[in-house]
Amino acid sequence: MAFNTGLSGLRAASVDLDVTGNNIANASTVGFKSSRAQFGDLYASGFLSAGTNPIGDGVRVQDVKQNFGQGNISFTDNGLDLAINGDGFFVLNNGGEIRYSRAGQFGVDKDGFVINNQNMRVQGFQADDDGNLSGIRDDLRIDTANLAPRRTTNLETDLNLDSREEVLEQRVSVLAEVGEAELGAGSTSFPAEIVTLTYSDGTQRNVQIPAGSSAAQVAGIFAQEDGVSASATTDMTVAGLDDAFIAVGNFTFDLELEGVQVPIDTTGVTDLDSLADAINNSSANTVTATVVAGELRLVDNRGQTLTTNYANTAGAVGPQTQLGTVRVQTGREVTDITSDTSTFGTAWDGRTLQITNEFNPQDQRTYNHATSTTIYDSLGNPHVLTQFFVKDQAPGSGVGASQWSIYLQIDGEFVSGTDQTPIQAQFDQDGTLQSIDGDISGQILVTDWTPKDSDGQPNGADGPPAPGVVTTTPLPDPPTSSAFVIDLSDTTQYGSAFGVNDQRQNGFTTGRLSGLDVSDEGVLFARYTNGQSQALGQVALATFNNTDGLSPVGETTWVETFESGQPIIGQPGTGTLGAIKASSVEESNVDLSEELVNLIIAQRNYQANAKTIETSDAITQTIINLR
Structure with a gap:
């Protein structure tokens, strides 16, 4: 009996040493979670009863349980290194087998897929060609192709016209x-x-x-x-x-x-x-x-x-x-x-x-204000749009109303018919825009622009709508002509200096991939040489009702089991899922000081159980020597 008790103790101490040694060996493994051996005592018992004054039969290893506590997050130089700050696991595709990991050391393979060191593909939510994220989960892929140009269809101009200006024209x-x-x-x-x-x-x-x-x-x-x-x-x-x-x-x-x-x-x-x-x-x-x-x-x-x-x-x-x-x-x-x-x-x-004093774009004395911005045709060629503002006499009695004439030029040529008749913008007594040519939306629809090259010849980009075609807002998507909208609805006329508060247009020229950024929500943003950025996808995270039920399968990965339950997959930062930290990794949560102490305890336990066997052997030898 004593031999069996001692042997069980040796086996338990040996497992404890193995677990502790494994923890120490993986102290520098990214995403590793330490383990702890759990023991239980053994007692002999019969069917529907237990013996009187029972003596224990030793010890057994009940479980080796992992500690899924958060590890320290450290910075790296790789933009695709990702750490999870909080709950959740990365979802990896290992040739059709789904694995889960906290190790976020990722890169890109020759086909553009985001992978870990074992060539397992990281899964996430796909984005369409316009960068809109969907709920469809698949292998994340970084498209290295050039970003196609986008023509300008909308220009938002937010500015203030100085009401103190004199009427020039x-x-x-x-x-x-x-x-x-x-x-x-x-x-x-x-x-x-x-x-x-x-x-x-x-x-x-x-x-x-x-x-x-x-x-x-x-x-x-x-x-x-x-x-x-x-x-x-x-x-x-x-x-x-x-x-x-x-x-x-x-x-x-x-x-x-x-x-x-x-x-x-x-x-x-x-x-x-x-x-x-x-x-x-x-x-x-x-x-x-x-x-x-x-x-x-x-x-x-x-x-x-x-x-x-x-x-x-x-x-x-x-x-x-x-x-x-x-x-x-x-x-x-x-x-x-x-x-x-x-x-x-x-x-x-x-x-x-x-x-008198008729508007002349070459003579600054004939207009009060002007502002320019770059717009793009369907081929991605840049063009300069200039808006000129000329203060008019107040219409009617002049009480509580002001009026400005607007002239538009693209690359030095008048558009929207302003070479013949300027566009009229009217403001009320509070300096708020009332209408543009009677349109209370405050928008100007430009439908007569023909994009040209530096020699003044059409450059092959889409031109104005065909004769007889009525163009209305909102413009069709995808657009079929060079027509675009200038939105002046936020324009004001206050007694302060002229200033452009904001001017944004939605076009851009073609761009090459120049970099990649990852947000706290796990969204992969591609940066291009034309100054644009576009979402390529979003990292997916998984959580489980019973994390302890996951089964480790090596390579710092786990697979789901019956005990863990099915994964709950979602976007980082939603529900109980943690946030993503880019250019960072989660270190092992092994505490070396604690492990070294456990190593001493396991060694002492092993020696003590060996002493039990040694003592039992000495007693047995004494009995044998009685004959």
């Missing part, structure tokens, strides 16, 4: 002239007329022109209205008067302005030139007299009605009356002019647009 509508030719031959005054002015804010203003008004009076009435300026000029050629008529003798000349006589001293007047000098030296300081092609020409710069009479010894000629001509100009806030007699309504229909 003035746009006026010049109405067709209204005078005797429009009122009828022989007209000496303007008839009664009600002219209705319509403003861009929808308000209207009725302008009353009294019957019998002169051009000067009509211009004065118009000039009192907001957004309207007016002038008048009277141009009269005195008929029948020449040098011969003056030379007859006893020559007199009468001039009336608006029916008021203006004295003209004709003393010493002998011809048309001396008469012109006499008129210019008179009190009619708004009238200029000249001799043109042998005729006397009178011009009144206020548009007053002129009446002339002249006489000599032979007789008198007159009166002659000349009605002035009215010229009206309106700012862009006046959107329409109508009248009850259609005189000035017809003049509005014949208006022309005149621009």
Whole structure:
């Protein structure tokens, strides 16, 4: 009996030494988990009973249990070395057999698969061509092919336009002239007329022109209205008067302005030139007299009605009356002019647009602000888009509203028709963008861009939509033309300096793989030479209801068993799964100090059990020697 007891103790101590020695041997093994031998005593017993005063039969090894506690995490120089900070195991594909490991020393094989030192493939969740992660689990693979270019379909511009800027560009509508030719031959005054002015804010203003008004009076009435300026000029050629008529003798000349006589001293007047000098030296300081092609020409710069009479010894000629001509100009806030007699309504229909300080992209004095960014065509070629901002006059009454003109150029060529008509951006009294050309979304859809090379020729990339094709937002995916959207919805107009807060576009040129990063969530990001990054996949982690039930199979890996239960596989950082630390490995959790102490204990136990056998042998020998 004592021999068996001692032998069981020797066997148990030997297993303890083996376990401790294995722990010490793997103290530097990445991802290794230490083990501990667990013992149980042995007692003899019968069926449904136990002996009285039982004596133990020794000891047996009940289990060798592993300690899955967290090991220290140490930094490495390999970007694909991964450590799990928390619970979970890497999922490895060993030729179809699924294994689980905490050792994260990974690399890439010739086919681009992420593998461990034993060529087992790391499993994870796949990403599509756009970098969107899916829930499909497979072997992780790093695609080393070039990243295909992506055309720009959206540009988000977040900027502030300085509300304190001056209006640089003035746009006026010049109405067709209204005078005797429009009122009828022989007209000496303007008839009664009600002219209705319509403003861009929808308000209207009725302008009353009294019957019998002169051009000067009509211009004065118009000039009192907001957004309207007016002038008048009277141009009269005195008929029948020449040098011969003056030379007859006893020559007199009468001039009336608006029916008021203006004295003209004709003393010493002998011809048309001396008469012109006499008129210019008179009190009619708004009238200029000249001799043109042998005729006397009178011009009144206020548009007053002129009446002339002249006489000599032979007789008198007159009166002659000349009605002035009215010229009206309106700012862009006046959107329409109508009248009850259609005189000035017809003049509005014949208006022309005149621009002072007109926008010129080569002259910085003609625009308030500008900003540029790079966009890309379907071939990945870069192009420079420049946005110019010109402050306009406030529309309508100007109360609580501001307006800016936007011009767009790509590589120095106008797009979106802004070479003909600028895009209008309107802001409210709080500096918030209200609309872009009436569109409250704040977006500009560019549909007329043809990508060109450095010689100004089409470069083969997708161009504008085909004629007749209506392009709307959102643009189709994948896109089929060079059309793209400029989103200005976050643009503001505050009383602070112009500044571009953010400007992002979604295009890029082709890129080569330049590096790889791994996030705490285990997402593998590929970095490319074009500055882009894209998710290639995400490392999968597994956990078990009973981790102690896993079976070690060498190479610092385990396999599931009936006792461990099936794996629960998910993304790092979710549920009870730990986070991923890149460029790091988890060291063995072996405590060498503790193991060395266990080694001494195991050695002492082994020696003590050997002493039990030695003592039993001595007693047995004594019994044998009794005969």
